[in-house]
Each structure stands twice: as structure tokens, then as C-alpha cells.
Amino acid sequence: QVQLVESGGGLVQAGGSLRLSCAASGRSFGSYGMGWFRQAPGKEREYVAAINWSGASTLYADSVKGRFTISRDNAESTLYLQMNNLKPEDTAVYYCGAVFGFASDYSRPDEYDFWGQGAQVTVSS
Numbered sequence: 001q002v003q004l005v006e007s008g009g010g011l012v013q014a015g016g017s018l019r020l021s022c023a024a025s026g027r028s029f030g031s032y033g034m035g036w037f038r039q040a041p042g043k044e045r046e047y048v049a050a051i052n053w054s055g056a057s058t059l060y061a062d063s064v065k066g067r068f069t070i071s072r073d074n075a076e077s078t079l080y081l082q083m084n085n086l087k088p089e090d091t092a093v094y095y096c097g098a099v100f101g102f103a104s105d106y107s108r109p110d111e112y113d114f115w116g117q118g119a120q121v122t123v124s125s
Contacts, residue, residue, distance in 0.1 A: 002026040002114050004096050009119030016086050016123070022079040022096030022116055029077035030054075032113075033099045035106050036070060036081045038092035038121075045095070049081065050106035059106055064090075086123045093118040 008020040020036070035050035049070040050059045058070050069082040079096055097112035105111055 002029070002032065002098050004098060004114055004116035006094065006096055006116045006119035009094065009121045011122045011124065012086055014086060014088055014123055014125050017082070017084045018086065018121060019083065020081040020094055020096075020119055020121070022081075024077045024079070024098065029072075030074040031100060033102050033106065034070075034072060034079045035097045035099070035103075035112060036079075036094060037097060037109060038090075038094045039118075040092040043092075045109050046092070047107040047109070048094070050103075051079070052102060061107070083121070086121075088123045088125045091121060091123050093120050095119075 003025045005023045012018055033052050036048040037045045038048050039045045047061050051070045051072055055072045067085045071080045095118045096116045098114040099112045103111040
């Protein structure tokens with residue numbers, strides 16, 4: 001079992017930046033691949049970015065590539081998402097997910113074993 005708690009969400013103007021954190025507790029954080037997803041009202045959960053257990057490999061959705069950066073600190077059991085040049089269409093609840101070992105497809109929500117409760121990000125125009 002691993003428990004995930006997101007923080008760092010908030011309200012920001014278009015063009016601004018936010019950094020989300022996902023603090024993990026429980027089983028060894030370094031045993032998990034991690035991902036960020038988001039869900040806007042009335043829409044399905046959407047893949048944002050993923051990172052493997054060591055942090056050596058990162059993946060991004062086309063919609064955030066070049067603007068968002070995923071990273072992790074295994075010593076602190078924390079996952080991060082640095083979001084720059086935010087756009088109104090980035091408004092959503094952001095969730096972190098954990099998959100034990102590795103995923104065959106990190107962009108699929110059903111690959112993940114555990115989820116956080118979500119953090120609201122609102123970008124005003």
C-alpha cells in the first residue's frame with residue numbers, strides 16, 4: 001500500500017506557474033512508477049506526464065510538452081509537476097498515481113494501483 005497526498009494547487013493567471021507536489025507514504029516510493037493526470041468537469045481523466053521509478057525516463061502528453069516538467073525525489077518520497085506558461089485549458093483537478101514496478105502504458109489510468117485525492121488548478125484568462 002502507498003498513500004498519496006497532492007498539494008500546491010491554486011488559482012493563477014494565464015502565463016503563470018504552479019508546482020504541484022505529491023507526497024507518498026507507505027511502501028518504498030522508489031518501487032513505483034508515477035504519473036500525473038487531470039480531470040476537468042464533465043470530461044474523462046486525462047494523462048499529463050509520467051516518470052519511471054528512478055526518474056531517468058519521463059513522458060509527456062503533447063498538450064503539455066515544453067511547458068510542464070515531471071520530477072521525483074525518492075529520498076523525500078515526493079513527486080513534482082512544475083507547470084509553466086499555464087493556459088485556461090489547463091484548469092482541472094490534478095491527480096498523482098502510482099504503479100508498482102512499471103507500466104506497459106503509463107498514459108492509461110487503469111495501469112495505476114493507487115491515487116491521491118486531487119488538487120484543484122484554476123487558470124484565469
